[in-house]
Amino acid sequence: VAARKIPWSKVGYHREIYLFILPTAVMVGLFAYYPASNGLIHSFYRWNGADIQEFRGMRNYWELLTDRRFWTSFKVAFLLGFVNVLKMIPALLVAVLIHRVRSDRMQYMYRVLFVIPMVIPGVVVILLWKFFFEPTAGILNTALRASGLLEFLANIDTWLGWGMFDQPYPAWLGDPSLAFPALIIWGFPWVGTFAVLTYLARLQGIEEEIYESAEIDGANAWKKFTHVELPLILSMIRINLVFVILGTLQDVALIMLLFGDAGGPGGVVQVPALFMYREAFTMMHFGRACAIGVVLTLIVFTLSKVNEKIIKVEY
Amino acid sequence: MGELNGDPTAGRILERVLPWVRGVRLALAILIIFYLASIAQVIATQRIGMSQADEEVVIIRLCHWQLETAVREAFEWVGEEYRKVRPNVVLRQMAVGGNGGAYNQWLTTQLLGGTAPDLVEIPGMHYPIMVTFCSRYFVPLSEMTYRPNPYNKGTSLDGVPLRQTFIDNLQWSYIAELQDFYGLPMTIVNCRMYCNTKLFRELTGLKRPPSDLRSFLEVCSTIKRQKDHRGRPYVPIAGSVFSESVLRGWVMSPLSHSAIYLVDGAADEQCDGYFSQDEAYFAWMKGMITFRETPFRRSHEAMKRMIEQFQEGWNGMDRDQSLFMFTQQRAVFIPTGTWDYRSLAAQAGFDLEVFEIPVPSFDDPEFGDTVAGPVFERPIADARFALNKNSKHLGEATDFLLWFMSQKTNEAFCRRIGWLPSIRGAQLPPEMVPFKARMTGVQGPVDLSLGNQTSVIYNQQRQLFMLGKITYDQMIDVYQRDLGELGRRDFVERTEDTRRSIFSREATMAQMRGRLLTGGGAGKTQRLQSKYFEFVGDQVGIPGYVLYRQRVLEELEGKPEKRAPKVKTARRGAPE
Numbered sequence: 001v002a003a004r005k006i007p008w009s010k011v012g013y014h015r016e017i018y019l020f021i022l023p024t025a026v027m028v029g030l031f032a033y034y035p036a037s038n039g040l041i042h043s044f045y046r047w048n049g050a051d052i053q054e055f056r057g058m059r060n061y062w063e064l065l066t067d068r069r070f071w072t073s074f075k076v077a078f079l080l081g082f083v084n085v086l087k088m089i090p091a092l093l094v095a096v097l098i099h100r101v102r103s104d105r106m107q108y109m110y111r112v113l114f115v116i117p118m119v120i121p122g123v124v125v126i127l128l129w130k131f132f133f134e135p136t137a138g139i140l141n142t143a144l145r146a147s148g149l150l151e152f153l154a155n156i157d158t159w160l161g162w163g164m165f166d167q168p169y170p171a172w173l174g175d176p177s178l179a180f181p182a183l184i185i186w187g188f189p190w191v192g193t194f195a196v197l198t199y200l201a202r203l204q205g206i207e208e209e210i211y212e213s214a215e216i217d218g219a220n221a222w223k224k225f226t227h228v229e230l231p232l233i234l235s236m237i238r239i240n241l242v243f244v245i246l247g248t249l250q251d252v253a254l255i256m257l258l259f260g261d262a263g264g265p266g267g268v269v270q271v272p273a274l275f276m277y278r279e280a281f282t283m284m285h286f287g288r289a290c291a292i293g294v295v296l297t298l299i300v301f302t303l304s305k306v307n308e309k310i311i312k313v314e315y
Numbered sequence: 316m317g318e319l320n321g322d323p324t325a326g327r328i329l330e331r332v333l334p335w336v337r338g339v340r341l342a343l344a345i346l347i348i349f350y351l352a353s354i355a356q357v358i359a360t361q362r363i364g365m366s367q368a369d370e371e372v373v374i375i376r377l378c379h380w381q382l383e384t385a386v387r388e389a390f391e392w393v394g395e396e397y398r399k400v401r402p403n404v405v406l407r408q409m410a411v412g413g414n415g416g417a418y419n420q421w422l423t424t425q426l427l428g429g430t431a432p433d434l435v436e437i438p439g440m441h442y443p444i445m446v447t448f449c450s451r452y453f454v455p456l457s458e459m460t461y462r463p464n465p466y467n468k469g470t471s472l473d474g475v476p477l478r479q480t481f482i483d484n485l486q487w488s489y490i491a492e493l494q495d496f497y498g499l500p501m502t503i504v505n506c507r508m509y510c511n512t513k514l515f516r517e518l519t520g521l522k523r524p525p526s527d528l529r530s531f532l533e534v535c536s537t538i539k540r541q542k543d544h545r546g547r548p549y550v551p552i553a554g555s556v557f558s559e560s561v562l563r564g565w566v567m568s569p570l571s572h573s574a575i576y577l578v579d580g581a582a583d584e585q586c587d588g589y590f591s592q593d594e595a596y597f598a599w600m601k602g603m604i605t606f607r608e609t610p611f612r613r614s615h616e617a618m619k620r621m622i623e624q625f626q627e628g629w630n631g632m633d634r635d636q637s638l639f640m641f642t643q644q645r646a647v648f649i650p651t652g653t654w655d656y657r658s659l660a661a662q663a664g665f666d667l668e669v670f671e672i673p674v675p676s677f678d679d680p681e682f683g684d685t686v687a688g689p690v691f692e693r694p695i696a697d698a699r700f701a702l703n704k705n706s707k708h709l710g711e712a713t714d715f716l717l718w719f720m721s722q723k724t725n726e727a728f729c730r731r732i733g734w735l736p737s738i739r740g741a742q743l744p745p746e747m748v749p750f751k752a753r754m755t756g757v758q759g760p761v762d763l764s765l766g767n768q769t770s771v772i773y774n775q776q777r778q779l780f781m782l783g784k785i786t787y788d789q790m791i792d793v794y795q796r797d798l799g800e801l802g803r804r805d806f807v808e809r810t811e812d813t814r815r816s817i818f819s820r821e822a823t824m825a826q827m828r829g830r831l832l833t834g835g836g837a838g839k840t841q842r843l844q845s846k847y848f849e850f851v852g853d854q855v856g857i858p859g860y861v862l863y864r865q866r867v868l869e870e871l872e873g874k875p876e877k878r879a880p881k882v883k884t885a886r887r888g889a890p891e
Contacts, residue, residue, distance in 0.1 A: 063804070
């Protein structure tokens with residue numbers, strides 16, 4: 001049934017409909033729109049979250065926009081965002097590989113294997129990685145040393161003069177030149193459960209006839225991927241891309257747990273969300289933190305729009 | 316069941332709903348059972364320990380952040396002991412971990428919502444925020460501190476005003492902005508270097524660790540040269556960001572204290588023998604100092620020498636990880652406080668020795684001529700418990716707090732958990748004797764930041780310097796680039812907070828004047844009068860200080876060219 005507009009004059013007649021949506025509307029308004037609008041209002045105040053509340057106009061924004069550290073944090077976030085977008089590729093490839101497994105039972109087993117890690121809380125995963133990165137006893141350095149890869153990296157490092165691997169036990173979380181590479185390595189082999197399962201769900205919705213047509217046209221495995229699968233799961237890729245961008249700009253837990261609230265050695269991995277968190281909960285500048293939130297929202301909104309324009313989805 | 320009371324619609328609804336209800340009845344039954352069980356559990360908990368159901372029982376709640384088993388058990392014991400004194404009062408503790416983090420957020424929510432416990436352990440937070448917290452949520456304790464603690468009767472503190480029964484005279488509980496005391500401390504904390512005695516002797520062949528920095532560094536290099544059974548070099552000090560913060564107070568103080576002698580002592584404007592954050596900032600703004608002078612430079616360099624004894628990646632590790640490293644015998648030393656002694660002794664499985672943190676001595680070839688003296692270990696009163704203004708049982712909570720802070724209880728409580736007592740005359744647990752604070756020496760270290768924004772930059776740059784990634788001059792260059800503007804913001808922020816408290820103090824003064832006019836007991840009037848004069852004096856002083864600072868700031872603001880580095884000789888250690 002096609003949706004029809006209800007004219008204002010008939011609203012009273014259809015009041016039951018509005019009564020049905022009222023509880024949801026109240027809840028959404030109370031827990032989503034009220035805090036957001038409250039944050040917007042407080043972004044114009046000097047507010048400590050409790051009793052200090054003084055109107056300061058655009059000063060919070062002005063101080064923020066002229067703060068070099070704030071823009072540096074965006075540079076880190078954009079670099080991280082770029083890396084995170086690249087880190088989406090392994091998940092996509094794994095999803096395609098599972099989809100192409102011929103045995104239903106094996107495919108089911110792989111799906112289950114990907115679901116099981118979902119029960120481990122994200123914070124625990126990050127803390128495990130913190131132990132992996134530990135210089136003398138961590139798995140990463142142990143593996144690098146045992147495989148001789150560390151020596152190889154050290155040689156390249158000496159040749160290029162980066163100064164990243166000049167210590168026998170690289171301090172991934174403590175060395176300013178290794179902090180960002182640590183963020184890249186984090187999550188290896190980058191096959192996020194959620195991404196794999198969403199791609200897989202979309203792949204399984206592709207009709208068998210499309211594959212048969214492609215085979216008649218002489219498409220090999222690669223062409224099937226580029227001409228059939230990739231275009232058909234593009235909507236899912238776009239959704240995941242939005243999540244990745246949002247996550248990169250909004251996530252504070254990863255950096256906090258791995259590097260502490262100073263944003264790593266010398267603040268080299270300080271992201272805008274961490275900047276906001278520190279303003280709010282360490283310095284109690286809730287007003288300024290609200291201003292950061294507003295700026296972040298605008299940037300996320302703009303990026304989402306850009307994403308919509310760039311990635312055209314036809315299916 | 317086509318119809319229900321003649322209503323066909325209702326009948327149809329029931330026809331649809333009932334099979335569904337039948338289908339999920341097992342789930343519903345389980346839900347109801349667990350719901351009822353939860354209610355029963357809550358009721359049972361409320362009633363626990365009540366001998367008589369009809370007795371009027373008062374439950375006072377106390378919250379703290381110590382999650383150590385020993386501390387929680389000691390609070391349980393305190394509750395049981397107090398019931399012997401007041402049978403109708405039950406103590407309920409709420410241990411929420413994460414001082415400075417989760418605990419603060421939880422407490423803020425509880426206080427804002429009016430559901431906070433009756434007694435609150437004041438968390439670690441920025442000073443201006445603490446002032447707000449105290450003025451808004453906690454009971455001022457001045458009246459109480461003038462009176463003797465009735466629970467000290469029959470002890471050496473019988474008749475002594477409460478304030479004087481504390482080792483620190485409640486110095487840490489006094490909020491100057493509010494002119495009152497908030498929170499009574501349970502313990503005095505102090506830090507020491509912990510040593511794995513067996514490993515130390517095996518690796519160095521020495522009996523005792525040295526107390527001066529130079530000899531200690533030599534011992535550390537001996538340790539570094541040796542490897543464990545897996546071929547990994549031994550680490551002298553298990554370090555973390557926390558360890559660095561502990562060591563700063565000791566290693567840097569004897570050297571940075573000399574900064575008060577710079578420009579013929581003019582930088583120490585308040586002449587209190589301490590170079591405060593404000594004084595350092597204004598001396599820099601006026602061009603009196605550049606932070607490149609010997610005391611600043613050498614104190615950072617001495618600290619760097621110490622940090623070099625940490626394991627690689629120390630700044631990416633938290634306190635727990637460094638403790639783990641120490642208990643795994645991969646490091647010989649760890650700097651930490653009284654609070655870790657019991658748990659470390661229990662977990663370590665090796666002999667622990669505690670000794671004073673090594674500091675540069677007068678005969679040190681590198682730092683000796685800048686050393687101002689040994690470190691004064693100002694008693695840091697901790698675990699401060701405040702009374703919640705909104706408590707429904709304020710009388711009972713106050714009585715409990717007094718009993719809790721009596722000499723006997725404090726001694727017994729601290730003995731149970733291995734803390735240093737905060738009350739005079741209370742006997743130290745034997746293992747805590749090495750933690751006894753040194754009461755003579757110099758104050759410090761000089762903090763180059765003004766808190767908040769400037770602290771973040773200073774800490775980040777200092778870390779890079781400690782890691783050897785930048786030189787001291789590079790650190791100062793970067794720091795000074797932001798110090799002018801961010802320092803101004805931090806200072807203005809603090810000034811605004813101070814000004815706010817001035818208005819609230821004026822209201823309090825009006826109230827005091829009213830009480831003085833309406834009279835009271837002779838003793839009470841005298842106390843009130845002396846307090847009122849104290850208030851007036853401060854009220855005259857603080858705005859004056861704020862205005863003076865503000866004027867200096869305005870004069871200097873935006874005129875960095877005025878900041879010519881003009882440094883006169885220091886009494887100890889010539890500036891560069």
